[in-house]
Amino acid sequence: MRRPLLAATIIGTLAMPAISHAQDAHDSDAAGGILLLLALAVAAILLLLVPWFIARKRGVATRGWLLLVDVLFGWSVLGWFVCLLWAVLGETEDVVSIRERQLRQERE
Secondary structure: OHHHHHHHHHHHHHHHHHHHHHHHHHHHHHHHHHHHHHHHHHHHHHHHOHHHHHHHHHOEOOHHHHHHHHHHHOOOHHHHHHHHHHHHHOOEHHHHHHHHHHHHHHHO
């Protein structure tokens, strides 16, 4: 009766390194998958915010509203392109301040 127990113990002892290695490989695959998912999420967020980055760089006067619309509707392709056009074609703060100065001068 003791021989099957001894054989099972020996087989279990010999198989443990292989099982442990397989578990480590599974854990590293899961960690790699999580890192890949995190990298893709960061890339997607950066891509979503490209119109806002452009508007900020250009100094678009309504970039706060653009950010709001981009976050709410930028996930759709149409909303993202609308925000991109807004960022590229939107009036900059310089143009708005020049127009305001001209209006003040006309009133005086």
